[in-house]
Amino acid sequence: MNTVKQTLPGGVFAANLTPQHPDLRVDAEKLLTHCRWLLTHGCNGLAVMGTTGEANSFSVKERMEILDALLQGGISPGVFMLGTGCSALTDSVELTRHALEHGVSNVLMLPPFYYKNISDDGVFRSIAEVIERVGNAQMQIYLYHFPNMSAVPFSVEVVQRLLDRYPHIIAGMKDSSGDWKHIKSMCEEFPGFRLYAGTEKYLLDALEVGGVGCISATTNVTCGLAAKVFDAWQARDLDRAHELQAYLTTIRVTFEHYPFIPGLKSYLAHITDQDHWLAMRPPFLPLSDEKLSVLLEALRSHNFTLEYA
Numbered sequence: 001m002n003t004v005k006q007t008l009p010g011g012v013f014a015a016n017l018t019p020q021h022p023d024l025r026v027d028a029e030k031l032l033t034h035c036r037w038l039l040t041h042g043c044n045g046l047a048v049m050g051t052t053g054e055a056n057s058f059s060v061k062e063r064m065e066i067l068d069a070l071l072q073g074g075i076s077p078g079v080f081m082l083g084t085g086c087s088a089l090t091d092s093v094e095l096t097r098h099a100l101e102h103g104v105s106n107v108l109m110l111p112p113f114y115y116k117n118i119s120d121d122g123v124f125r126s127i128a129e130v131i132e133r134v135g136n137a138q139m140q141i142y143l144y145h146f147p148n149m150s151a152v153p154f155s156v157e158v159v160q161r162l163l164d165r166y167p168h169i170i171a172g173m174k175d176s177s178g179d180w181k182h183i184k185s186m187c188e189e190f191p192g193f194r195l196y197a198g199t200e201k202y203l204l205d206a207l208e209v210g211g212v213g214c215i216s217a218t219t220n221v222t223c224g225l226a227a228k229v230f231d232a233w234q235a236r237d238l239d240r241a242h243e244l245q246a247y248l249t250t251i252r253v254t255f256e257h258y259p260f261i262p263g264l265k266s267y268l269a270h271i272t273d274q275d276h277w278l279a280m281r282p283p284f285l286p287l288s289d290e291k292l293s294v295l296l297e298a299l300r301s302h303n304f305t306l307e308y309a
Contacts, residue, residue: 011043012045012227014223015217019276028066045080048080052264081107084107092109096109100139106142107142109142124161124162128165141169145177154173173193183195183209198215199218200218203248214226221306255267266287
């Protein structure tokens with residue numbers, strides 16, 4: 001397939017959960033169903049094979065098969081921000097090439113995250129080496145800034161160097177730092193840089209300083225609410241946008257009391273009565289009955305319900 005450079009839409013992206021069979025194989029049919037549900041319930045795009053998708057618990061082969069299944073199921077390649085960054089350079093190159101060969105030009109790139117205290121030169125070289133080896137001008141890289149998880153940040157200096165060297169390839173960033181000052185500084189330092197906040201609680205704030213949207217674990221269930229915030233902002237109904245954002249933030253913070261993968265999968269298993277959602281690869285485990293009960297009561301207290309079918 002000839003890859004055409006795609007500009008991702010702004011707005012609400014879900015950091016997709018990955019449904020699995022009881023033996024922990026990917027359940028491609030249920031993943032496809034979930035992606036379709038997200039795209040018809042408020043999501044403008046899908047971040048597949050990121051942290052919430054348990055990407056680093058899957059092999060390169062499995063990750064390529066996941067993309068193949070979604071494309072074969074009719075999901076447009078233009079809605080994907082596909083996680084392809086790995087600790088191993090050759091894995092990052094293989095996954096990125098596979099994405100481009102299948103029409104997906106927008107990829108989410110982690111820094112090499114096993115080794116710590118990496119210099120800016122080392123972080124720069126890790127991304128530059130992927131770009132040079134893949135050698136495809138249609139590639140659009142979104143840097144994945146998640147220092148709480150990777151312990152390897154993308155500094156302002158590294159981002160500037162990458163933009164100077166590869167201005168038509170470095171497209172933006174998913175900033176999952178949870179640090180509003182960092183999100184704001186990236187938007188202000190690099191006008192036109194397509195920054196997605198890694199939490200919907202900063203969706204409106206990010207939009208107001210030049211960001212383009214959010215990519216979040218919890219938009220697997222809050223996508224409808226987040227879409228209302230985005231729509232109100234686009235309509236310049238700012239009072240309504242801020243009112244909706246306050247409620248959206250309350251629901252996001254409620255889920256923050258639990259690890260996202262167990263919390264979200266346990267919640268979906270409960271509301272759908274579908275136990276397949278409880279399958280997750282170690283080290284993750286479903287929430288205990290006690291913790292799930294506390295989560296459900298907290299959501300009820302905020303009048304949050306979700307119709308998922």
